[in-house]
Amino acid sequence: MRLMAICHDSVGIGHLRRTFAIAEQATRTIPSCRVLVLSGSLHAAHFTLPQRVDYVKLPALCKGPDYRYCAKSLGISFADTVAVRSSIITATAASFRPDVLLVDKSPLGVQGENEKAIRLVKDRYPATRTIFGMRDIEDAPDVTIDEWRRNGQYDALARYFDEIWVYGDSRVFDVAEAYQLPESITRKLRYVGYVSKPDCGHEHVDDPSRNGSLRLLVTVGGGTDGFSLLDQFLSDPVARVGERPVETTIVGGPDLPRAQAVQLRQRAAAIEGVTFRDVMPCMMCAYRGVDAVLTMGGYNTMVEVVRTGRRMLVYPRVEPRLEQYIRAKRFALLHLCEALDPNCMTPARLHAAVERLLSRSGPETAWHPNLDGLTNVARRLSRLEATIRDSMAVFV
Structure with a gap:
């Protein structure tokens, strides 16, 4: 065939x-x-x-x-x-x-x-x-x-x-x-x-240097229009939740404009506990290795995070289409994620939302879509x- x-x-x-x-x-x-x-x-x-x-x-x-x-x-x-x-x-x-x-x-x-x-x-x-x-x-x-x-x-x-x-x-x-x-x-x-790629099958080994820290993954998919989210996050990153330090990995994506990637990488390097990567060798492993994910509202990322059962905070794109915004809202109604409104977002509000996300103990629902x-x-x-x-x- x-x-x-x-x-x-x-x-x-x-x-x-x-x-x-x-x-x-x-x-x-x-x-x-x-x-x-x-x-x-x-x-x-x-x-x-x-x-x-x-x-x-x-x-x-x-x-x-x-x-x-x-x-x-x-x-x-x-x-x-x-x-x-x-x-x-x-x-x-x-x-x-x-x-x-x-x-x-x-x-x-x-x-x-x-x-x-x-x-x-x-x-x-x-x-x-x-x-x-x-x-x-x-x-x-x-x-x-x-x-x-x-x-x-x-x-x-x-x-x-x-x-x-x-x-x-x-x-x-x-x-x-x-x-x-x-x-x-x-x-x-x-x-x-x-539709999402099946589990990668890679063996996950927890990093012994974690020392009780919380781990956050920030991803913007391909990265074409991810600057706004990354800029706001780096303006007021979450360093601790209670007594637990937060270790953050940012994935800029292969399409993040070069000048923006250089600026964001430099800013991330100056913040303790924050690592900037252009790409990851396996995103499924990246999801499994963290406590929570901050992401835009792309189809693949949201479905893969739901599959792994990680807590998810979504900062959707609203231009030129509302596709991501609608998906984030629908998933949020089903308790599959928390959804933000980027039209009224500030670094301080994003900080508070990420802090709440990391303070939770796990996903709010066991129900999954097909x-x-x-x-x-x-x-x-x-x-x-x-x-x-x-x-x-x-x-x-």
Whole structure:
């Protein structure tokens, strides 16, 4: 079975991490599965690819100060960049001949760059299963509804896709209700559960030098827009909670702008008990090694922290989308985290919130959303592979 995955790639690495996690689980579960990922992310080369997984690098996009897409590094116009990307996507679909086409986040891609490839697959390879995969929350309902109507997303979901996988749990956020999906679309929905990499399997050995200290991890995901949180935290870090000292590790992320990273690293170096790292070799190990996590509201980080059972304080992004803010609020209502409002945050208020977090003894609830997204995706792909195999046997 050949799986072609088109991965959204303009900001951060969350979509790429999720796509590669699906690829790894699929090839581990299905011996016949080959996965080809298409992405413009500059970080694709830093992932360790499992057997039978590869990727095609597209010209990179980013969002400018006005939050509009533009070419990240090629130095040509945005229109020409999209045209090149569309040509590569279409040519790859034609030559790879996927049995399953999995499209991430935006059904038609940036400026409709996916549409030619999807139409080619539907016309030339009618047996191919076309699937749209979406995270739990896109944006505020009114914004998403307006955007999807203007960009023809509703029509694309109804016309081009056989299935729609929601990487979430309807008990946390019901996309059908929130985004007013018509019956022609809701009948294709499958809530597969939250997708996160499984436990890394590394043995955790507690540091003997800890000496009763509390440990805090501060992470901002990829780091593109993490400066505000890190700046406020370093302006008034928590050094002690009661009699217990606090040891803090800050992870700036691979996309934290270089000048900001240099400034923050210098400030952290001057504060006792605070360590600044650009990246960590294993974030799951990092979560397991601390008492609590202060983070932005990115999908992968929040799901992984919930999986590890660590206390979590979320400082969500509110621009250009409210996706992180809504997720933080929904998780907080279910006692999976504490959520902050960045619009009224100050260093002193952040300090107090972190102090409260570290003073607690553990998570407030034993209830978890469905965290079996990878297992359920692989199970669904296995069924599709069996159908493909049976259909091929008819012609033997």
